[in-house]
Amino acid sequence: MYDFSIPSNSNKKDYLPTQYIAEYIKLLGFEGIRFNSSLYNIGNNLTIFNYQSCEPISSKIYEVGDICFDARPLAPKTEKSITHEKLQAYKMKQFNLALDKLKGMNQSKNNK
Secondary structure (H helix, E strand, C coil), X not given: CCCCCCCCCCCHHHHHHHHXXXXXXHHCCCCEEEEECCCCCCCEEEEECCHHHCCXXXXXXXXXXCCCCXXXXXXXXXXXXXXXXXXXXHHHHHHHHHHHHHHHHHHHHHCC
C-alpha cells in the first residue's frame, strides 16, 4: 500500500493514490485517519475529513522563538543544501556521540 506519510516533491499525480484511498475511507464512514510521520519519528499526522464533526477540547498559543531548518535542493540538484547553524551544531554533536559509541564497541571487541 502507498505510504501516506512520504511527502512527494515531484508532481500532483504522485498524490492520486493516497487521495483515492482517503476518499474511499471517507465513503466507508470514517471521520479521518491518523498515520505516522515519515519526517519526525515520534510524530503523527491527522487528516480530518469533516472539521465540523470535531469538537475542540483545548487550545494553546505559542510564540515561535527560533526555527532551525535543513533544506535540500529539488531543482537544480546541483545546488548546495542549507542547514541552520544551530541544527548543524546539533547534527555534529549527534555524529560525535555515535562515533564515540562505535569506538567504545571496537575497544570492547579488541579487549576480548
